[in-house]
Amino acid sequence: MPDTVLRGVFWVLGSVVSVRRGTLVLGIIAGRVFTRSQRGAAAAAIAIVLAFRSLGEFGASRALERYDGDPRALAPAVMTVSVLSGAALAAVCFSGAAGLATLTGTPAAAPLIRVLALDRSEEHTSEL
16 A cells, blocks of 8 residues: 555656646746747736646546545546546636736737647646
8 A cells, every 4th residue: 555655646746746847947938938028918828827727736636536446447537527627627718818818907918828728628638
């Protein structure tokens, strides 16, 4: 049992580190690509997408951590729910990009929000 727990801890740690590293790289690239006047729109877009990512962290993958039986029996259902919820969050973020950008006072961020939203559904798959 301790080996299984230790392996699980390393998988979760690896997932968290890779997601956070991706966020850091995204911020660095955005800082280099965008001009000073565009950085506000980029920051708003990144903040909105990170808020949607936080919603996704309450996903079905947490059920595997709490499942008492063999996690392989539950994995297909968790994968299905995770991919569908990721796709739904991506669709909401993509379709509401203009409204979200206007809400933050940066209407120019809408196209960037749409581009970043396309990555949402795949991110949930990588968490598993």
